[in-house]
Amino acid sequence: MSNFYLRQGKNIVxxxxxxEKIEICNREMVLDRKTGIQVPTYITIITTRAKIIGESGREFLKADREVTQIKKRCFIRNRxxxxxxESLFIRHKSKLFNIYEAIPLDIMFMELRLEQIEE
Structure with a gap:
């Protein structure tokens, strides 16, 4: 773990x-009554506070369209x-993020590394 977030001997967070207010969500497949197709629905499990730091962002072409990839770091209290x-999702400011790594930092805090989901 890098010491990038350490400030003058203080804890990471x-x-x-x-x-920031975030929602931790679970994805369920729900049958759409009009079309008969299963559609992913994100159901909020819990709402909590977090510290969110932008990690990286890039744009590239994929299948003849422009795609944006945004990665963030999220620090929350341990529950x-x-x-x-990694099976859960984060909703922050009406955007969905996939958890690709969950790292327990100490007794109190946990770091989640997020990647934005294209909708």
């Missing part, structure tokens, strides 16, 4: 820095009542 892993 402090409780007061958790300013004793649920296990947060």
């Amino acid at each position: 402090e409780t007061g820095e958790l300013r 004793r009542d649920m296990a947060i892993d």
